[in-house]
Amino acid sequence: MAERWEDEYVMALPGRGSINNNIFVSDFEVLSESDGGLHFLAKVAQWTRANEAIYADYRLIGGDPQEGDLYGYSHADGEGRVVVALRNPTIERRSFPLKIDAALGLPSSEGQFHVNVLYPYRRTYPPSRFGEAVQEPVEEFQLLLLEIRSE
Numbered sequence: 729m730a731e732r733w734e735d736e737y738v739m740a741l742p743g744r745g746s747i748n749n750n751i752f753v754s755d756f757e758v759l760s761e762s763d764g765g766l767h768f769l770a771k772v773a774q775w776t777r778a779n780e781a782i783y784a785d786y787r788l789i790g791g792d793p794q795e796g797d798l799y800g801y802s803h804a805d806g807e808g809r810v811v812v813a814l815r816n817p818t819i820e821r822r823s824f825p826l827k828i829d830a831a832l833g834l835p836s837s838e839g840q841f842h843v844n845v846l847y848p849y850r851r852t853y854p855p856s857r858f859g860e861a862v863q864e865p866v867e868e869f870q871l872l873l874l875e876i877r878s879e
Contacts, residue, residue, distance in 0.1 A: 734768060739852040740827075740846050742776045743813030744786075744801055785833050790824065793817040798824045798866055804833025808878030810821050816866040825861040830878060834858070839879040847873035848849055855879075 779840050785804045789812070791797025800814040810832045816822050828834060828841045840855035843862050848871070866872055 734826055735848070735869075738772055738873055739815065739871050740811060742772065742779070742847075743815075743871065760763060779811070781805055787831070787833060789832070792816065798822050802832045806833070806835070808835060808837065810876040811832055811846075812872075812874045812876065814864070814872045814874070816819060816868060816870050819868045821868060822866050823863050824866055826864055826874070827859070827861040828856050829859055832876065834876065834878065837878050842877045842879070844875045844877075845872060846875055847871070 782803045782805045787802045787804075787805060788799070789802050790799035793799045793815070796818045798814055798816050800812060803811045812826065812832065814824055814826075826843070827830075827845070830836065834841070837858050840857060842855055843853040845851035845864070856862055864872060864874070
């Protein structure tokens with residue numbers, strides 16, 4: 729389980745692609761002590777709904793979380809855009825070779841692909857080509873949400 733409640737929420741909505749959701753909040757103290765609280769919940773839900781077309785196609789990626797492997801979900805719109813959620817279920821920092829290819833739902837292309845980390849921080853990688861891998865470190869119990877776009 730993730731250390732932060734925000735990670736669980738991001739994994740549930742944009743990570744797994746749950747467009748329709750009901751939130752039952754029983755601990756307003758946790759929300760009031762965290763950055764943004766209810767504002768964070770609203771922003772994630774709004775982003776997920778605004779990007780709902782991406783969730784028509786999803787794939788499981790990575791390995792078996794019960795074996796300590798990094799795992800996640802890939803959502804593709806079929807037009808060169810993918811949202812990827814990666815989770816590290818262990819207490820050790822890991823690296824995930826995120827290969828820019830059809831396994832993520834991307835069409836083959838001679839052009840460049842742009843990879844951006846959307847959550848829990850912002851990061852932009854130099855452009856990549858189809859078939860290349862981006863090595864993204866994933867900290868212990870961390871969830872990453874990334875976006876890949878073709879030119």
